[in-house]
Amino acid sequence: MENCPNAETPDNVRSNLAEQLISALPSYLSPENKTRLFADLMDQFPDSTNPNKVYLDLESSNLFQGDCLIDIPFHFILPETGVTTHYCDGIILSNSCDCSQENITVESKNIVFSKIYVLKDYLNLLRSYPEITDEKIKTFLVNLKSNKISNLFFLPELNKSPSLIFPESFVRFDETSFLPSSIISKYNYNYKSTTEFGDRLFSLSQYGFYLLVYKLSLHFCRFREGIERYS
Amino acid sequence: MKKEIMTTSSLLIGMLFLANSSSGIGGDNIDFLKTCAELKHKYAIEQMEQQKYYNYYSLTSNDYLSTNIAKYDSQVSRMKEITEDETIVFMSAMQNFADEQVELEPTFQKALNRFGEITGTLMPSRKRF
Numbered sequence: 001m002e003n004c005p006n007a008e009t010p011d012n013v014r015s016n017l018a019e020q021l022i023s024a025l026p027s028y029l030s031p032e033n034k035t036r037l038f039a040d041l042m043d044q045f046p047d048s049t050n051p052n053k054v055y056l057d058l059e060s061s062n063l064f065q066g067d068c069l070i071d072i073p074f075h076f077i078l079p080e081t082g083v084t085t086h087y088c089d090g091i092i093l094s095n096s097c098d099c100s101q102e103n104i105t106v107e108s109k110n111i112v113f114s115k116i117y118v119l120k121d122y123l124n125l126l127r128s129y130p131e132i133t134d135e136k137i138k139t140f141l142v143n144l145k146s147n148k149i150s151n152l153f154f155l156p157e158l159n160k161s162p163s164l165i166f167p168e169s170f171v172r173f174d175e176t177s178f179l180p181s182s183i184i185s186k187y188n189y190n191y192k193s194t195t196e197f198g199d200r201l202f203s204l205s206q207y208g209f210y211l212l213v214y215k216l217s218l219h220f221c222r223f224r225e226g227i228e229r230y231s
Numbered sequence: 232m233k234k235e236i237m238t239t240s241s242l243l244i245g246m247l248f249l250a251n252s253s254s255g256i257g258g259d260n261i262d263f264l265k266t267c268a269e270l271k272h273k274y275a276i277e278q279m280e281q282q283k284y285y286n287y288y289s290l291t292s293n294d295y296l297s298t299n300i301a302k303y304d305s306q307v308s309r310m311k312e313i314t315e316d317e318t319i320v321f322m323s324a325m326q327n328f329a330d331e332q333v334e335l336e337p338t339f340q341k342a343l344n345r346f347g348e349i350t351g352t353l354m355p356s357r358k359r360f
């Protein structure tokens with residue numbers, strides 16, 4: 001037993017477990033990247049507060065699920081004024097294949113976005129409500145940053161020294177819009193930086209993407225809805 | 232996934248017993264190879280090929296194998312229990328996260344709806360369409 005390299009030690013048990021969990025991660029990843037994603041999941045999940053873990057410039061001419069573009073039109077309806085359109089940052093909810101320029105059917109598809117809100121501005125508004133205490137705001141922030149609020153997904157600040165590219169924000173999944181891919185192709189896919197103009201603010205890293213998709217599935221897809229759909 | 236965990240654990244434990252069997256026993260090695268084949272795990276096979284030190288090809292006595300297999304089974308059960316427990320812990324963390332999802336408080340939701348009406352700009356930064 002002493003000579004056996006695979007002796008049943010706690011380390012080996014953990015190692016075996018890690019191996020199994022890694023095998024459940026996306027199959028297209030190289031073993032090395034699977035390991036990296038697994039380490040990030042164990043270290044970060046379900047937080048999305050570390051920009052170095054959440055964002056990544058993919059340097060591609062394609063758009064991807066989770067990319068953020070500026071100037072996306074979102075509509076809302078007020079009884080007094082009817083339909084109004086505002087232009088805001090939006091995060092792509094459509095899957096990456098539907099966004100790909102290489103996809104020959106892309107001309108006929110729409111790209112779906114969710115609206116992004118700047119956290120600081122929202123907090124300022126919250127403080128104007130007398131019934132919302134500081135304690136409640138504190139609880140809200142904890143829940144938001146650990147992604148526990150069903151329809152919201154937290155996005156950390158993104159700096160490209162010396163400029164702030166993107167402030168602390170959150171996505172609201174229940175506020176969406178869409179644009180035809182032919183219109184989206186008129187956007188500048190370059191990343192906004194201190195030296196270059198671009199309409200894309202960020203792409204998500206493997207971990208950020210994993211988290212977004214998991215949150216999306218929790219918000220939109222609930223197998224355990226508790227409704228018996230039989231007559 | 233469970234099945235796969237069982238397989239990996241089984242093989243690793245199987246290796247423990249093989250490691251103890253450096254003394255030659257003699258006879259055919261078909262049973263042993265068959266057992267290995269049933270395990271269907273590339274890692275273990277590679278390990279066996281690499282670690283001649285353990286002298287696997289001498290593990291051919293049916294009596295010896297049956298003793299080992301009995302031990303092996305009990306160890307597999309134990310390991311299966313351990314890995315399942317660990318897996319449950321991990322999967323529970325994912326499930327807990329799902330279960331812990333909360334709705335935004337009504338006042339916060341009301342404020343967010345209000346915020347939606349005033350956030351953004353009426354015109355894009357440049358004309359694209």
